[in-house]
Amino acid sequence: MITKIKIQGYRIYGDFTLQPNKKLNILVGGNDAGKSTLLEAIGLALNGRIGGRSAQEELHPYWFNKELVDEFLKRCASGEKPGLPEILIELFLENRPELQFLCGAINSDRKTNACPGISFKVVPNPEYEEELAQWRESPTALIPVEYYKIEWRHFGDEALIRRPRQIAVAMIDSRTVRSSSGIDYHLRQILSDHLEPNEKAKIAQQFRLVKESMTTESLGEVNNRLREIRAPLDNQVMALAMDQSSQSSWEGSVAPHVNDVPFALAGQGQQASIKISLAMQRLSEQTSVVMIEEPENHLSHTSLKTLLSRIDDAAGERQLFISTHSAYVLNRLGLDSLRIFYKGCSSEITGLSPDTVSYFQKLPGYDTLRMVLAHKIVLVEGPSDEILFERFFRDMCGALPMQYGIDVMSMHGLALRRCLELCAAIDRPVAILRDNDGCDPVVLREPVADLLQAGRRELFIGAKEAGRTLEPQLISCNSAETLRRVLGITEQADLAKWMTREKTEGALRIASSTETIAAPPYMAEATAFIHG
Known part of the structure; x- marks a missing residue:
């Protein structure tokens, strides 16, 4: 069992450390966040192979971290003689009897850490010292991998020639299933x-x-x-x-x-x-x-x-x-196993109660992944709230929320506290909008007060005197004549009843209208807060 992963100088990872969960680790992140590279690095260290071929055969300049290579070139240009770029991948393993032959203290931990482990290094080959010296005189961004070698050893400092049979490992990439001669x-x-x-x-x-x-x-x-x-x-x-x-x-x-x-x-x-x-x-x-x-x-x-x-x-x-x-995979297997990746860095979800994990497992269709990956979040009660918030945000800020990295999501009847707890666990800025349903906003705030944080996670509730739901809130701050004209309904129709009955249709008509329509105060406040 892997207890710690260290990666230095490999692709997106300049200096990266991860202490994985003992059983399940769910890796999520945007494109090029480092998820696949992490699995690739684990496979390199455990198998000494990549894509079924030996690492030495597949070694190429783009394995080296670009930022570290750029820093090396910059120091060379300024007259310094820095060490040549290298790659290090270390897997620290659980201290089990069957893995004692991998045990030692030859690893990068500053404080001596004697444990089983495997080290995979890409380092300059001393046999090519003269050629490397010549390359140093006019270095380029393409590292001369022909003059490098791979050192694959365990923490006892003995060379490995094949994967230790005591460590069974399998890697399945279902994105592209490659088969050669019927079986890869x-x-x-x-x-x-x-x-x-x-x-x-x-x-x-x-x-x-x-x-x-x-x-x-x-x-x-x-x-x-x-x-x-x-x-x-x-x-x-x-x-x-x-x-x-x-x-x-x-x-x-x-x-x-x-x-x-x-x-x-x-x-x-x-x-x-x-x-x-x-x-x-x-x-x-x-x-x-x-x-x-x-x-x-x-x-x-x-x-x-x-x-x-x-x-x-x-x-x-x-x-x-x-x-x-997939949000379904994330919810079904368990949010408490989540590892969030962003530009070569990783963070884990903390403080999520077992009840909330179970709650989302029972509702695996909810798109929690959007919440995890968004920079900022706005949670609303239903589709009409979502449509209108985006309209008012555009009116106030000149662009739609997504253009500012703000994801507006409907809770679709989910418990407010569960959603807020997840936002707190992943530490996302969030604005939550809800109807007062005829209750005092102070009373509605009390059950989630411990999860709110000024400037980070705030709850916005429509004023009680303006009406129970979104529709009367709109009527209270706009003239009936303007709303009738925008909605395309006659004076004979009851405005409040029509808007309540046709929530989504009314929201769509307002969103597509070019007329000036005032936002309910709580929506305007939420916009100002989340836009920053």
Whole structure:
């Protein structure tokens, strides 16, 4: 189990530390926030590979953090001789008996930290000291990776040549399911882990016998004819035989099928689901890490619901890292496991009560992800409030809220306290608008007073004397003649009843009108607060 992750100089991460949850970690963030890079870095440190190929083969200049490279070039230009850019990825592991052979204190923790762990470094190769010295005389933003080497060691300072078998790890990227010859490297690894050693040996032996029989039987007649051809210079006999080398092992020839259809020809959603399910169902008592990129991709809502249930049921003691852009995944698996990423930095959700986590799990359709990713939030009671707030905000500020990074969301009947608690947990500036429903605003404020914070989280309630809901609030600050003209209703119609009955339609007509319409005071106050 990974207890701490340190990344220095790798892609978006200049100097990054994360202490993951023991079981579930849900990674959310905007595009290029660092979610995929984190999973990639974990995979590099655990496997020494990336995309199924060795890290040394895949090493390229764009692995190096741009800001650190720019700083290096700046210091070189000023006449300094800074150290060459390097990459460090460290995984600190749980102190378990089966991992003691990885134990040591050779790590970057300033205070001695003797524990099991793995270190992955990309450093200058001293064998190319002369070439690196020449490059230093006129350095460029493209680091000369040809003169670098990879050091893959455990904290006891011994080199690793393959992933320690005590650490079972699987990485599934469901965004793009890549299959080569019907089965890709990661799936082959997952399937292999489902087989016992004696089963693998038996299959390998039988596969060798099958190839041998093809050589003697199917190719026999061809080889008899080839004996007459003396192509080699020394007149030796030529013959065809099935390849018995490790390059043609049974793992590369056996492909899974789904309902008699080769795996590579199954739907992408089916492929992703199979990979995830196999990874989650591995029979292993050792440390196990499963990393899943966006499980919602290529899946219908029903299939996603089934897959998440399987993940939940099979999680056990495995440590999961799941990146997602789906509010359903976030709510269903648990908001308390949330890790928020932004430009190479990470923050965790704190202070969320188990009751609130359970509340959103039971209502997984609510778009909490919008709340998590927004810079500022405005929470309103319904769609008509949302439509009108955006209109009044545009009138006062000259642009729609989203252009200022402000997301206006309807609570759709959700409990105000639950929504406010989530905003407090992720520390988002929020303005909450609600009707007074005939109650004193002071009384309505009391149940959530402990979650409010002046200048950060504030509640705005319509004045009691102006009416119970939004519609009478509008009527109280605008002339009936103006509203009738904007709404397109006659004098014979009861204005208040029509607006109450046709809430959303009325809001849409007001929003599209070019006439000047005054905002209810509580909406104007909320606009001024959230706009800042």
